[in-house]
Amino acid sequence: MKSLLIINRQAPWSGPGAREVLDIALAGGAFDLPIAMLFLDDGALQLKPRQQPKALQQKDLSANLQALPMFGIESLYVSARSLAERGMQLDSITLPAEVLDDAGLRALIEHYDNVVTI
Template sequence: MAKSMLIVSRQPPWAGPAAREALDIALAGGAYDLPVAMLFLDDGVYQLLDAQAPDAVQQKNLAANLQALPLFGVDELFVCTTSLALRGLADASLAIAAQPLTDAQLRELLPRFDLVVTL
């Protein structure tokens, strides 16, 4: 039986390779029918913002990768409500739908997965 994996993405979209690597791992796992979910936590919530300007820092937009997640079977996307609130993003427009989770719900989420990868 395939192990399930939760990828916790904690980095902003263009502070280094971590955000892109998290998405690449999710897409690769989904391509091999591994049950994969993603959690956007801390500064990782910035990846979900609808309006971004990657050209300003000479990077590619991650939106296409985010939009491709369901095509690869990565249907469970979660976002931490505390992380959104602390960054003033509680009412922000997100580029892709993610299920908001409270801190208590996060504690219940993690044990559901066999592997947890944090980037």
């Protein structure tokens, strides 16, 4: 079975992209596909706690994010550079994601059979 890495580059409230990428991941996980997710660039903002989506008339994505492990998506990664550029710290993210430097990101991407960037 082919493995899939989903690279999530969407800010949580910039449009439907963030919700769509989570839906793709959850659907794949429901079919027992080996899936991992990497939060890169503005996608790292999805891991920020205490977001207030209702202020933007958006739905909260935190339930979808918390459901990832229940759907077998336990390999979660975040870019160290993306966190730093957005003033975020590892101890303040909402999911147990492994933080990778640039070399780790390259190795991760090479490890998967298929890579989708959204």
